Amino acid sequence: MKHNVGEFLFGRAPQTSLPERVSDAITRQQSNSEQLIGWVQLLLVTIFGTLYAIAPKTAMNEGFHPVPWALALYFLFTFSRLALSYRINLPAPVLTLSVIADISLLMVLIWSFHIQYMQPASFYLKAPTMMYVFIFISLRALRFDPRYILLAGASAAIGWLVLVLYVLWSEGGHSMITRNYVTYLTSNSILIGAEVDKIISIVMVSGVLAIAVLRAQRSFRRAVAEEIAAQDLSRFVSREVAHRITHADQQIRPGDGEAVNATVMFTDIEGFSTVSETLSPTELAQMLNEYFCATSAVIEKFGGVITQFQGDAMLITFNAVKPDPNHGENAVRTALEIQHLCETTTFCHGGKLKTRCGINTGDIIVGAIGSENRLTFTVHGDTVNIAARLEPLNKQFGTYILVAETTRAQCDGPLASTGWTQRGDVTVRGRSQPTPIFSTDYRKHDDVFAPNLTGITTS
Structure with missing residues (x-):
């Protein structure tokens, strides 16, 4: 009382x-x-x-x-x-x-x-x-x-x-x-x-x-x-996600979410296990921090939001928590510039880190999952699953960027008409319906994309 x-x-x-x-x-x-x-x-x-x-x-x-x-x-x-x-x-x-x-x-x-x-x-x-x-x-x-x-x-x-x-x-x-x-x-x-x-x-x-x-x-x-x-x-999740959580009209509960049409990109460092074997934990952490700092600048430049880190991998969304009418094209531009960054940059301790990207566009659910006492803010849905499966398929095709047809169709201008290689219809693991996929490379877009490259370097 x-x-x-x-x-x-x-x-x-x-x-x-x-x-x-x-x-x-x-x-x-x-x-x-x-x-x-x-x-x-x-x-x-x-x-x-x-x-x-x-x-x-x-x-x-x-x-x-x-x-x-x-x-x-x-x-x-x-x-x-x-x-x-x-x-x-x-x-x-x-x-x-x-x-x-x-x-x-x-x-x-x-x-x-x-x-x-x-x-x-x-x-x-x-x-x-x-x-x-x-x-x-x-x-x-x-x-x-x-x-x-x-x-x-x-x-x-x-x-x-x-x-x-x-x-x-x-x-x-x-x-x-x-x-x-x-x-x-x-x-x-x-x-x-x-x-x-x-x-x-x-x-x-x-x-x-x-x-x-x-x-x-x-x-x-x-x-x-x-x-x-x-x-x-906002230092542990993106500013946009932090703002959404802290400014919600009602306390966010498990299962709360909304459906949006967005583009999802998964990235992973090629041969990261091999790189890890040659470095001490401290050196590895320094290299990863340098890598994430450089790639985050590229992602932010094109309006992407890092929704989740998982080891050396990233889940990046476009138009999920931050409006972006050209989300498909911006995701592709992000992947191309990350590839250029990794090709031209030597990270600390002599690290060359090549990055594989899988991109897909479609309807997703943006929201919180978990229990009342422990939530994670993420995206989920079939579109997300396909993007997650496309990233490791790069190993099969010897590529670094694989894009679903739905994403390529959103690209406009010269970026849409040149530099693409069709890889056929692939039935990704866990799905019965085939997915038309395409690969590309930043070198194939020199006339279109080179002026936008920042040439980010790191010591």
């Missing part, structure tokens, strides 16, 4: 703490906020001084005038703290004393009015300057820390209570107390209920502001944590 009430009032607390780099960024932002608070308070004291300077000085004490001194002291304090905030990140004890000093100086300024104008102490209880208390309290919301809002509110409530008690003491009893509202407004009489209302208002405003800031703070921290999780997730 206690937990439910707390969550109802203050919002749901973030489940995890923020990384240190984010906490440091928030601290820097709060430091900037303290500077902003200092500038606003400097503006306020300037307004105080200006109003005092232009106000008529009638019926004033001919001797000591405390208001200018109080204003000067407050200006000096505000200016000093503002200058200090630009030199250091003000620690909590300094901020605490600063908040108390702000309110105390304001109360001293209000208290000095009855001396300045030679009136009974009850005179200052009706000073409109009291309204600045709420400005000082609300200024603390700029720091995004409810503790200092509550501290300012508590200081103001106690400060005003002290002023009321001083009035009662200075008047020597209850002679100035009245229950008549008209008398209260038209004289220096004291209406206890009015002063209690002011204190209650200070406390309520401070409490509401503190709750609002705490709720916003918790929402902000949850949002930052989720944003960091999404950024980290």
Whole structure:
């Protein structure tokens, strides 16, 4: 019950703490906020001084005038703290004393009015300057820390209570107390209920502001944590998949998916087992990282999305999670440039890595599969199965790019009419219907494709 009430009032607390780099960024932002608070308070004291300077000085004490001194002291304090905030990140004890000093100086300024104008102490209880208390309290919301809002509110409530008690003491009893509202407004009489209302208002405003800031703070921290999780997730899956997962209107459940017409490409490194035998695990990892970095740049260039890594193999989709009206042609261009990249690049540790590609176009299902507690976001369907079977068939034909008829038919212009070798109708393993397939090579598209080759190289 206690937990439910707390969550109802203050919002749901973030489940995890923020990384240190984010906490440091928030601290820097709060430091900037303290500077902003200092500038606003400097503006306020300037307004105080200006109003005092232009106000008529009638019926004033001919001797000591405390208001200018109080204003000067407050200006000096505000200016000093503002200058200090630009030199250091003000620690909590300094901020605490600063908040108390702000309110105390304001109360001293209000208290000095009855001396300045030679009136009974009850005179200052009706000073409109009291309204600045709420400005000082609300200024603390700029720091995004409810503790200092509550501290300012508590200081103001106690400060005003002290002023009321001083009035009662200075008047020597209850002679100035009245229950008549008209008398209260038209004289220096004291209406206890009015002063209690002011204190209650200070406390309520401070409490509401503190709750609002705490709720916003918790929402902000949850949002930052989720944003960091999404950024980290995009390092393990594609940005498009991460965005789809984190921005879904409803929580993704097993079996959720949609049917789209897309192109699927499977890639695999030729003779990777042989390469692995000659390298240490560290060297192999370095080579693979270099290879994936280079091929990922090509895939991204043509709008492809790496949906899945599996060892040295990749599952790449076009128009599955990112719109691409020319998905078939872009998949072929990706395969051609990857082949060119592998032919012309020597990866670290002397690695030459040739890549086989199998490509197919058709209807697929894009979505999540697995259990409630463990999901994977992938694509599946007959189109995917055919693309997966075409990739190893390259070994049979001595090729590096095999494409189904449905994909070749999507190619436009010269890319569609030249550079293709028909390999007949092949019944791939696991299917009864034959699939017309074609092979191609980047060398056969020099007149069409060469201008688009990036010539990516790596050390």
